[in-house]
Amino acid sequence: xxxxxxxxxxxxxxAHGGGGLKYSARNQQQAQIGTVTNLLAGGVAxxxxxxxxxxxxRLTILFQVQGMHADAVALRNASxxxxxxxxxxEEGFRAFWRGNLVTIAHRLPYSSISFYAYERYKNxxxxxxxxxxxxxxxxxxxxxxxxxxxxxxxxxASITYPLDLVRTRLAAQTKKIYYRGISHALYSISRDEGIxxxxxxxxxTLLGVGPSxxxxxxxYETLRSFWQFERPHDSAVLVSLTCGSLSGIAASTGSxx
Numbered sequence: 001x002x003x004x005x006x007x008x009x010x011x012x013x014x015a016h017g018g019g020g021l022k023y024s025a026r027n028q029q030q031a032q033i034g035t036v037t038n039l040l041a042g043g044v045a046x047x048x049x050x051x052x053x054x055x056x057x058r059l060t061i062l063f064q065v066q067g068m069h070a071d072a073v074a075l076r077n078a079s080x081x082x083x084x085x086x087x088x089x090e091e092g093f094r095a096f097w098r099g100n101l102v103t104i105a106h107r108l109p110y111s112s113i114s115f116y117a118y119e120r121y122k123n124x125x126x127x128x129x130x131x132x133x134x135x136x137x138x139x140x141x142x143x144x145x146x147x148x149x150x151x152x153x154x155x156x157a158s159i160t161y162p163l164d165l166v167r168t169r170l171a172a173q174t175k176k177i178y179y180r181g182i183s184h185a186l187y188s189i190s191r192d193e194g195i196x197x198x199x200x201x202x203x204x205t206l207l208g209v210g211p212s213x214x215x216x217x218x219x220y221e222t223l224r225s226f227w228q229f230e231r232p233h234d235s236a237v238l239v240s241l242t243c244g245s246l247s248g249i250a251a252s253t254g255s256x257x
């Protein structure tokens with residue numbers, strides 16, 4: 001069975017002689033431009049979102065490591081407002097964005113790789129017999145999104161993990177400063193803990209990132225498709241923001257431990 005693209009290519013080839021080759025080359029060029037656009041859009045979107053939520057991200061990290069540095073009384077009295085007030089008074093307002101530069105340095109490649117890998121994995125999975133879309137379109141589509149998202153998250157996290165480790169250690173610093181910046185942290189960890197030290201905690205991270213990205217992508221695309229089908233005239237920005245927020249909540253809730 002011929003696809004429309006194949007018929008179109010042959011029609012152009014017949015009409016213009018060698019024009020079919022030019023048409024194919026133009027298609028390849030447009031695909032490459034689309035790939036670069038997706039990579040840049042994913043990276044910039046990740047960097048902007050992380051910068052906007054950097055204060056909450058730092059508070060999250062401090063609460064996660066609080067049991068290592070505080071007594072039972074301090075833990076019982078812990079609250080977001082109390083910790084935020086402590087940071088503002090003791091470290092200054094800019095401290096809410098401590099480690100954000102490395103967050104951006106990490107998020108640009110991480111988001112780009114995850115978006116790109118997700119599309120590639122989806123295309124590959126649709127060729128697998130177990131994901132035959134003609135048998136059960138809905139379940140196959142959700143399955144492709146879940147597995148593709150999980151694989152994309154694992155791929156991106158594995159490649160960019162040293163920057164993620166540095167980001168966490170910089171954000172976890174309070175009064176005592178161990179690392180003065182990204183390069184100093186990378187050098188110090190490599191010197192004191194070896195190259196393998198840059199991948200400390202990778203296993204638990206992949207266990208969390210895989211399900212997190214899988215849930216995020218699958219919930220986002222499923223909700224967006226359903227919304228656009230039911231209410232096709234709603235604002236695309238509203239749809240993206242709402243579905244993105246709900247998918248983020250679902251992903252964080254499912255993978256937080």
